Amino acid sequence: MATYIIGILVTVSLFAILAMSLDLLLGYTGLFTISHAAIFGIGAYGAALTMQAFGWGFLPAVGVALGASALVSAAISLPSLRVSGDYLVLASFAIQEVFYSLLVNLDGITGGSAGLHRIPQPSILGFTLTRPLDFLIAYTLIAVLIFIALSVLVRSPFGLLLKAIREDEIVPQTLGKDVVAAKVKIFVIAGCVAGLAGALYGSYYTFIDPLTFDVHASVLILSMVLIGGMGTLWGPVAGAALLIILPELLRFFPFPSEVLGNLRQIFYGLIIIGFCFLRPTGLVRAR
Amino acid sequence: MNLFLQLAVNGIYAGSIFALFGLSFALIFATTKVWHFAQGAVYSGSALIVVALATTIGLLPAILAGVVFATLGGLGCQAGIYGPLRRRGASMLVIVMASLGVTIVGENLLSILFGPSQKTLLVDVGGPIIAGGIVISRAQLLAPIIAVAVVGLALFVLYRTDFGRKVQALIGDEELMQLQGIATGPIRMACVAFGSAILPIAAVMLLLSGTGVSPYIGLPVVLIGAMSLFLGGINSMLGAAIGGFLIGFVENVALYFIPSSWQAAFTYSLFLAIILVRPTGLLGRRLIQSSM
Amino acid sequence: MIHRRNLLIATAFAALLGIGNSAYAQQDPIRVGVLVGTSGASGQIGNWTNRGVEIAIEELNEAAGFQRFSMFSEDSEYKAQKGLEGFNKLTNVDGIDVLITSGSAVLPTIAPLADQRELVMMNVGAQSPAMAGIGKFTFSVIQLADFDIAVMANYAFDTLDFQRGAALYISNDIGQTNVVEFERQFTQLGGEMVAIESFRASDTNYGPQVAKIAAAQPDFVYLVGDVDVAAAATRQIKALMPNVQILTYGGMESQLFLDAAGAAAEGLLYTQTDFDPSSDDPAIAAVAQRYQTRYGEDFTSPFIGYAYDAMMVVAAALDAAGETGEPLRAAIMDRRDFPGITGDVVFRDDGTVSKSVIIKGVRDGAFVLVDRVGASE
Incomplete structure (x- = not known):
């Protein structure tokens, strides 16, 4: 039982990091994108390919992953400078689809639909994470550090600027603030964090494929932020925990195997709908 | 040259169907301001009903059943989910999430009811017409006619009737209408009903050429609809229909130059480029301030 | 215990x-x-x-x-x-x-x-x-796909005497790996792949892909997709190319496929382990x-x-x-x-199985044995 629970908690910590990073865009800055799984994927593929193709260690690989995902995230920020709201939703969705196509079609590099096998486990300073408990401790620690760093960030003047952009872009603009630079910056930061989650993900599961980073993954991360509570950091963490753990609990009900998978998905859908009605601001309310 | 013409025939066919997707999405989006993702489940549900019933009660009654299901499904989403959420003052984001939730529930209910795999319509519609080496199937012949008829009907109602003027007013400024004491609810529901009812029609056009339908193929329908709308210019029904047609046509003809494995990347990149260069869409006049 | x-x-x-x-x-x-x-x-x-x-x-x-x-x-x-x-x-x-x-x-x-x-x-x-x-x-x-594919490629080239091949596949793991392997085997034998087209799992209309394949005038189409998807693709291939030979793999063999493909399934050939449910x-x-x-x-x-x-x-x-x-x-x-x-299930050292592979096909709406090409290894 212990390993099973530890495994779930590792997943929770990974998605908590992802959801926090998306909330920087969604909750704090008011930028609604459906491309977060793409940035997550850049990190995962960046780190895995660096380790496999160049034989580099885990830390340099993470560095490459961060750089690549920051770069791509900055590129995704470009539409957000030009279009907003409904347009950004669709533009980011298009980016998500293009990314997925690239993963599948550039099979010489990415392994195509078959994905990448045997990704090395994280090894830092001669210590390699192998047991589930190692992963839980290390990944939770990283999640906590990110949480602390981001809570400092959102309380800083920069964080306040982001919230001002969310409320009304025109106001900070007339006050002489560089809204464009702020948007690009927050995309880069969110990209780095999501890319890190990607690197950690690949080295835990030791296997990645394009399906891991498709639009459904983007929607899952999005629903974590929304259910948890936008514009907070505890919210995404709570949302990640809820949406990973609740569907797992369903495994313990004696449903016939043929409808089990469907029932779990229906349950996931009902949670989302239920939250929209009963708690539209999420589990954790922004102050 | 033959290949180019054959791809163009396919492009007109796909474009005609995508025009209906565009019109459907635009009607619902313009009048409810909701990203109706659950439209995908309404689409696949109604198509699955057509396939399931066609062999027992005949194709036309089956289509009618599909239309009834789609209409009820669309109205149900609006009356049961989006409307109540809106009255509670939920943000657009929350309504989008709810719509995704309904999609997930819908897809999986359909999977339990109809099974997860693709079904095809086994109705003999007669062989293709071959003209100068170009093969044109009956479905490919029928689709543009149906599309023009449906879009024409919608435009006629919209621009030539009293009801249509109310719809335009609703799209333009709902508050003003309410101030004038006009009940906007029934108008909105009528648009949702019509927008949903044309989905099974589009589905049948596809099914007639041997394509399959499963509970899980709905999302592209919504996305094509959304892209059509933004491409044609927001709040323009004709624009959405034309936008849809262009997506279908260009996506097919492009295969003359690119391998099919790059088709999706091509379509989405092109769309991205267009809305970045011209956010008002090809036919749009002004950029509506975002509601999100 | x-x-x-x-x-x-x-x-x-x-x-x-x-x-x-x-x-x-x-x-x-x-x-x-x-x-x-x-x-x-x-x-x-x-x-x-x-x-x-x-x-x-x-x-x-x-x-x-x-x-x-x-x-x-x-x-x-x-x-x-x-x-x-x-x-x-x-x-x-x-x-x-x-x-x-x-x-x-x-x-x-x-x-x-x-x-x-x-x-x-x-x-x-x-x-x-x-x-x-x-x-x-x-x-x-x-049986892993590489052996089946070799059998099919050989059968197409040697027995059916086909030179010009085309492939239509679903862009997922099975589709991509199978087609890459088939192309390798078939061209090694001396054949040529004149068109290779793919579609996404959410696509249902393969008309343009089939049009491109038809324009290349292949002797056969090697088709890879999930059962239901392949059935729909079979119908769409036959609608444009009524006489083309479709080759595929054993995963197809099910009532589901026959129901969804209808008359278009007629004449289809595929590799199968020595399996006959009837x-x-x-x-x-x-x-x-x-x-x-x-x-x-x-x-x-x-x-x-x-x-x-x-x-x-x-x-x-x-x-x-x-x-x-x-x-x-x-x-x-x-x-x-x-x-x-x-x-028979015979394991090799690496845990993979070695089974005899046969060529089966659809005749009169049923799956029948077409050719015994011999056991693997």
């Missing part, structure tokens, strides 16, 4: 109390885990796998006279993450003794863990050549009968057969090994050769 003397004592007790031998044995059945995708578009194959194991266990338990095996099933959605969680649940919570699974995204993630736990794992669905040697405790009861062979007939009785539909898909055979291999090897884990693995490798309703 139950100690023999304890068993004797317990049996004596049971006899004293007037309950049968079986009542005692029920307390400790061998736990069989099944980890497949049952939701999503490929859920059908997962359901077939579950049913195959279910009827095998039913049969084994009836033969034993007590509940010798019990079954625990989890959904992997055929994804690495859900697969690992399902695996952890099965091993840590349900305490399974052996695992029957599939999914080329799931197997690479869990195979190293199965090795750590010394858990024997039977692959009954993942055909990617990358599955060879992924774990010491992993055995593939299904055979007079008493073993196969009994399974078909049991399947029909239990689920009210005909036994047609080989995926049911692979799952059934995997369970039977486990049971047979257990008779020799006595317990699961390393002894079971050793017993499977020791014996190597097991009978199966999808053809």
